[in-house]
Amino acid sequence: MVGSSAGNGYGDVDAQIEAAHERAQRAGVWAREMEQLTGRGTALRGGVSVEVDLGGTVVGLGISDTAAGHGGQAVAHAVLEAHAQAQSDLRRRTEESTAATWGAGTATTAAVTDEVERLTPRAERDDPDPGRRPQGGAW
Numbered sequence: 001m002v003g004s005s006a007g008n009g010y011g012d013v014d015a016q017i018e019a020a021h022e023r024a025q026r027a028g029v030w031a032r033e034m035e036q037l038t039g040r041g042t043a044l045r046g047g048v049s050v051e052v053d054l055g056g057t058v059v060g061l062g063i064s065d066t067a068a069g070h071g072g073q074a075v076a077h078a079v080l081e082a083h084a085q086a087q088s089d090l091r092r093r094t095e096e097s098t099a100a101t102w103g104a105g106t107a108t109t110a111a112v113t114d115e116v117e118r119l120t121p122r123a124e125r126d127d128p129d130p131g132r133r134p135q136g137g138a139w
Contacts, residue, residue: 030101037093039120041085043078044070050082052090056120058083087120 034054042049047067051060067075094116095109102108 039090
């Protein structure tokens, strides 16, 4: 056997091979977890909910009848707020999972975090005074 105690010059090759197999298995488990990972956010006291996948795509949207009664403008604002929360939740959950698998502060964790940050950019408001926005009403 390679790396056996016979002193054949191969050193710890068996241990390196075993470590590579372990990393490959860990990578597969982590990849499956990441494929299922979503982020969630809510607004209007939970009346509006948004769920996003790893690519930042909205995969779930809920608007209660009570929330809808606040009018179109309020619901639109709430959807954007819940979406931003969902993306933030996704970034947090991705970093936690990656750090747990590959280690906090590793190059892998940094690269994955950067990519998810790119896919789920933080919303920036152009409206300097959101209070001046018409609130609308139920039609």
